[in-house]
Amino acid sequence: MARAATTSDAFNAVAEPQRRRILVLLKGRERPVNELARALRITQPRTSKHLRVLREVGLVRVRGAGQQRLYGLDARGLQPVHEWVIGFEQYWNENFERLNEYVKKLQLKEHADAKRS
Amino acid sequence: MARAATTSDAFNAVAEPQRRRILVLLKGRERPVNELARALRITQPRTSKHLRVLREVGLVRVRGAGQQRLYGLDARGLQPVHEWVIGFEQYWNENFERLNEYVKKLQLKEHADAKRS
DNA sequence: TTGACATATGCCGATATGGACATATATTTG
DNA sequence: CAAATATATGTCCATATCGGCATATGTCAA
Numbered sequence: 001m002a003r004a005a006t007t008s009d010a011f012n013a014v015a016e017p018q019r020r021r022i023l024v025l026l027k028g029r030e031r032p033v034n035e036l037a038r039a040l041r042i043t044q045p046r047t048s049k050h051l052r053v054l055r056e057v058g059l060v061r062v063r064g065a066g067q068q069r070l071y072g073l074d075a076r077g078l079q080p081v082h083e084w085v086i087g088f089e090q091y092w093n094e095n096f097e098r099l100n101e102y103v104k105k106l107q108l109k110e111h112a113d114a115k116r117s
Numbered sequence: 118m119a120r121a122a123t124t125s126d127a128f129n130a131v132a133e134p135q136r137r138r139i140l141v142l143l144k145g146r147e148r149p150v151n152e153l154a155r156a157l158r159i160t161q162p163r164t165s166k167h168l169r170v171l172r173e174v175g176l177v178r179v180r181g182a183g184q185q186r187l188y189g190l191d192a193r194g195l196q197p198v199h200e201w202v203i204g205f206e207q208y209w210n211e212n213f214e215r216l217n218e219y220v221k222k223l224q225l226k227e228h229a230d231a232k233r234s
Numbered sequence: 235t236t237g238a239c240a241t242a243t244g245c246c247g248a249t250a251t252g253g254a255c256a257t258a259t260a261t262t263t264g
Numbered sequence: 265c266a267a268a269t270a271t272a273t274g275t276c277c278a279t280a281t282c283g284g285c286a287t288a289t290g291t292c293a294a
Contacts, residue, residue, distance in 0.1 A: 002279030003120065003251045004133065015132040016121065016282085020201065027208070033241060046283060048242055067240050067291050075208035082202045084137065089199065091144070091192035119249030120281045133252085150271060163253060165272055184261050184270050 007056040010077045011084075014059075018042060019050050023059060026073035033069060124173040127194045128201075131176075135159060136167050140176060143190035150186060 006012045014020055018040055025031060025039055037047040051071055054060040058077045063070045123129045131137055135157055142148060142156055154164040168188055171177040175194045180187045 001252055002277090003123075003281075005280065006120075006282095011137075012132045015129045018282090020128075023205070027205070034239095043284070044241070045243080045285080049282080052242080064291090067238095069241065073205075073208060075205040078202055078205050079209050081198075082206065085195055085199045085202060088140070088144070088190075088192040088195050091190060092196050119247095119283090120251080122250065123252095135252090151269095160254070161271070162255080162273080166252080169272080181261090184268095186271065 006053050010057050010059060010081050013053050013057040014078070014081065016050065016053075018046075019054055022047075022050055022054065022071075023073060023075070023078075026060060026071060030063065030070040030072040032065075033071070036071070123170050127174050127176060127198050130170050130174040131195070131198065133167065133170075135163075136171055139164075139167055139171065139188075140190060140192070140195075143177060143188060147180065147187040147189040149182075150188070153188070 004012055006016065014023075021040055022036055025036060031039075033047055033051065034044060036051070037044045040047065051060060051062075054071075055062060059074060061072045061074050063072065121129055123133065131140075138157055139153055142153060148156075150164055150168065151161060153168070154161045157164065168177060168179075171188075172179060176191060178189045178191050180189065
């Protein structure tokens with residue numbers, strides 16, 4: 001088995017820098033493919049392929065508008081990512097660092113006390 | 118150019134389910150490789166390789182402890198991921214959905230009014 | 235229908251897996 | 265030093281890209 005498909009879930013889809021940029025660009029409003037391609041300075045085919053991946057994991061929606069196809073953000077799929085990551089927030093928090101240090105010192109102290117008694 | 122290396126950044130490292138599980142397991146305390154392998158029910162070599170990736174992006178630290186090597190969490194590298202995702206929070210928020218609907222209706226109304234005048 | 239413009243797809247090449255297995259390395263102990 | 269235990273690495277295989285290019289598909293206008 002090779003690496004998981006980028007279309008397997010939001011985690012994989014979002015691992016690609018260009019796709020993250022696309023999602024950011026779609027924050028404000030819907031945009032047609034060519035506009036995205038120009039903004040990202042990548043070819044149109046590549047843009048379409050990234051959009052396809054994003055569509056397959058449900059992070060964007062498409063809507064035909066004449067000749068164009070307008071892509072819009074559907075960020076709900078990012079919620080699982082957010083929930084997973086938020087579970088680690090305390091570990092990079094400065095306060096947690098302090099608490100951590102404090103606990104360590106306490107443990108050392110208790111250990112020393114136990115030996116002494 | 119092929120897909121970005123899993124060691125290129127936290128986004129890629131975390132795209133792998135097993136690696137996410139490893140990070141979760143390391144939340145409470147440091148653990149040796151074999152313990153992680155047993156917990157994940159994957160082979161030891163595979164576990165070591167996942168740990169290597171996590172080490173290369175700085176999400177875990179290693180510490181020799183006798184024959185064992187204890188891996189510990191260093192979640193600071195997840196902060197960029199969190200910051201990126203949090204930028205989309207408003208878009209999956211129920212309140213935002215409502216606001217969105219409201220704005221759309223307003224726009225429709227204005228459009229109609231403009232026509233009428 | 236023919237053009238023109240906007241997108242989507244197919245194919246090729248180079249690369250980086252993730253998993254299984256065998257094996258090298260490192261550390262502790264007798 | 266040799267054996268035992270814990271890890272790390274190298275190799276092989278199958279697969280999934282990502283990018284570029286050519287080209288098919290779709291839509292609108294004259």
